[in-house]
Amino acid sequence: MLLDDASAEFNDFFERHYAELARLAHLLTGESDTADDLAADALVALWQRWDRLRSADHPVAYARGVVANMARERIRSAVRERRRITLFWTRAPERTDGPDVAAVLDVRAALARLPFRKRACVVLRHAFDLSEKETAVALGISVGTVKSQTSKGMAELEGVLGTRAADELVAGRRNR
Numbered sequence: 001m002l003l004d005d006a007s008a009e010f011n012d013f014f015e016r017h018y019a020e021l022a023r024l025a026h027l028l029t030g031e032s033d034t035a036d037d038l039a040a041d042a043l044v045a046l047w048q049r050w051d052r053l054r055s056a057d058h059p060v061a062y063a064r065g066v067v068a069n070m071a072r073e074r075i076r077s078a079v080r081e082r083r084r085i086t087l088f089w090t091r092a093p094e095r096t097d098g099p100d101v102a103a104v105l106d107v108r109a110a111l112a113r114l115p116f117r118k119r120a121c122v123v124l125r126h127a128f129d130l131s132e133k134e135t136a137v138a139l140g141i142s143v144g145t146v147k148s149q150t151s152k153g154m155a156e157l158e159g160v161l162g163t164r165a166a167d168e169l170v171a172g173r174r175n176r
Contacts, residue, residue: 010050014043017060021067028071038074042066110160117141118153125150 018039025042026035045066046053053059111119117139124135125146135150136143 006050006054009054010047013046013059017063018043020060021063024064025067025071028068029074034074038067038070042070106161107157110157113160114153114156117145118149118156121146121149122153122157126154 021042022035022039024035025038026032029035029038042063046059046063053062056062111123114122120139121135124130124138125132130138132143132146132150135146139146141149
């Protein structure tokens, strides 16, 4: 099979410059396997434009630029991937000494039994640690109403959960 002039020229270019382009890629990425792939990918890209490049003054310079750009993208991609992996694997593990799940469910069930205003006051004051004034602003009620609704809500929770559980809910707020 005879090669046409363009194919013959590209084949010659490939033979003369592949090793140099692979070395360049290796020096840029530090990875020999990646270097071979990048050099091959760059030469594929060059082949696709060979009709225009074969008459250029410095096709090797263009080829080096292609390798450099591909290496840069490879490095950026690897950095992004490492960041994603780092974020995934460095998240703090779930605490095994966390809250008693049954107790949490009991508190949630007890809170659900409270009328909305009492529940909102208790939650904003004790779970979100808002001041009486901040709670009043958030709910659009007076500070006095926040005080009374919180007090009544905590009393109802004590009735359902017991004094110790209600005290722990308040103590948990103070320990944050």
